[in-house]
Amino acid sequence: MRRRSPSTNRLEVLKAIRAHAPVSRSDLPRLTGLAAGTISQTTGELVARGYVVEARETGKRSGRPRTYLTIAGEGPLVLGAVISTLNTLLITFVDLNGAICSESELPFSGPRSIAELAERVAETIAEAIDASGFPKGRIEHVGIGVPALVDSVDGVVHFMATFEDTPYPFAAVVGDRIGLPVTIEKGTTYKARAEHWHGAAQGHDTFTLINVGLSLDSAAYSDGLPRVGTHGFGPELAHVQTGDIENGEPCYCGSRGCATTYASIYGMVLRGFGAQVSRLDPRNEAEVEALFIKLLDRACEGDSDACAVFDTAGAHLGQVLASYIKIADPGMILIAVPDMRFATVIKKAFSAALNSGILPTILKMTEIKFTRQEKNWHSLGTASLALEKS
Numbered sequence: 001m002r003r004r005s006p007s008t009n010r011l012e013v014l015k016a017i018r019a020h021a022p023v024s025r026s027d028l029p030r031l032t033g034l035a036a037g038t039i040s041q042t043t044g045e046l047v048a049r050g051y052v053v054e055a056r057e058t059g060k061r062s063g064r065p066r067t068y069l070t071i072a073g074e075g076p077l078v079l080g081a082v083i084s085t086l087n088t089l090l091i092t093f094v095d096l097n098g099a100i101c102s103e104s105e106l107p108f109s110g111p112r113s114i115a116e117l118a119e120r121v122a123e124t125i126a127e128a129i130d131a132s133g134f135p136k137g138r139i140e141h142v143g144i145g146v147p148a149l150v151d152s153v154d155g156v157v158h159f160m161a162t163f164e165d166t167p168y169p170f171a172a173v174v175g176d177r178i179g180l181p182v183t184i185e186k187g188t189t190y191k192a193r194a195e196h197w198h199g200a201a202q203g204h205d206t207f208t209l210i211n212v213g214l215s216l217d218s219a220a221y222s223d224g225l226p227r228v229g230t231h232g233f234g235p236e237l238a239h240v241q242t243g244d245i246e247n248g249e250p251c252y253c254g255s256r257g258c259a260t261t262y263a264s265i266y267g268m269v270l271r272g273f274g275a276q277v278s279r280l281d282p283r284n285e286a287e288v289e290a291l292f293i294k295l296l297d298r299a300c301e302g303d304s305d306a307c308a309v310f311d312t313a314g315a316h317l318g319q320v321l322a323s324y325i326k327i328a329d330p331g332m333i334l335i336a337v338p339d340m341r342f343a344t345v346i347k348k349a350f351s352a353a354l355n356s357g358i359l360p361t362i363l364k365m366t367e368i369k370f371t372r373q374e375k376n377w378h379s380l381g382t383a384s385l386a387l388e389k390s
Helices: 006-020 025-032 036-048 114-132 170-178 187-198 265-277 285-300 304-328 341-357 360-364 377-388
Strands: 052-056 067-071 077-083 088-095 100-107 139-145 149-151 156-159 182-185 207-212 216-222 332-337 367-372
Touching: 006 025, 006 036, 006 067, 006 377, 025 036, 025 067, 036 052, 077 114, 077 187, 077 377, 088 114, 088 377, 100 114, 114 139, 114 170, 139 170, 139 187, 139 377, 156 170, 170 182, 182 187, 187 207, 187 216, 187 332, 187 377, 207 304, 216 304, 265 285, 265 304, 285 304, 285 341, 304 332, 304 341, 304 360, 332 341, 341 360, 341 367
Parallel strands: 077 139, 139 182, 207 332, 332 367
Antiparallel strands: 052 067, 077 088, 088 100, 149 156, 207 216
């Protein structure tokens, strides 16, 4: 049996219960690799804290009835807040299973600085808690998805395209204002957490998620937890330069030739519709995604101009993944897309770029899987955050 820290033991036990519930204590040593005594102590703590509930079997059989464990549905709640680029806050109260108990999208006045943004977010969350009817003491944790370069360990925003007054201790400011523990992360980390606990990455302690959204974004897991570097940052594959650095497409980061300008849905829409979308607001995700689906429809119908856009996207996506696989050896890569037809229309160019950019031996050992973006990722990711922070 391996020795682990108490927090790691709790995480192992919670994951096993989440994946196999209802499960008996006697099965957990086999599922986790932990000693029976450790299982008994850890599950006792989780039951006492309201994270796990016990239920005795109801069937008739000889011998002592077995007790089964499940993640608590009526226990602690978690509040998840996602900041949109259009000055709204999607606030979700979820239980530890990811079931939505309450959800609302609330506007807040446009901030002129990141300090004002933190204050507006804190005010909006406090109002949502007051209006929810849930006792504040039942809320275990608050997770906030911020569209920024975030140090998720220290809760600091280091770069946000709309503001210059960074770095800023965002999590501490909001946490002090609402009186609850706060974790901030970029939204893709929440998506990766949802996939790890509830989706296609269950059972994979090490993997990378590539999210094809308004921008191209990424998050990674290592040894069962989000992987961050020295400064709390996750992988920023969006800004790996796969195009001409001097003459390539301009990127919002100030550089040129970044992968996100070619393989994000916003970048594809710009190239596919040209002057028709000259006034398109890049912050309006719903409008951008609707145009992306129209472009995808055209490609599936054989439109040569639309196909060329997706060929370019596939080539740049394949190129950045080939470089990343050689450096990180992620084992598994999930590519989350708004429509699974995307995988079909980029397949030829994507595969060609992958195969030309990496040794076949390494590529064969890497599982690459396309998955449709979950619409309820924010609730599943928020609940999983609380379990990880237990």
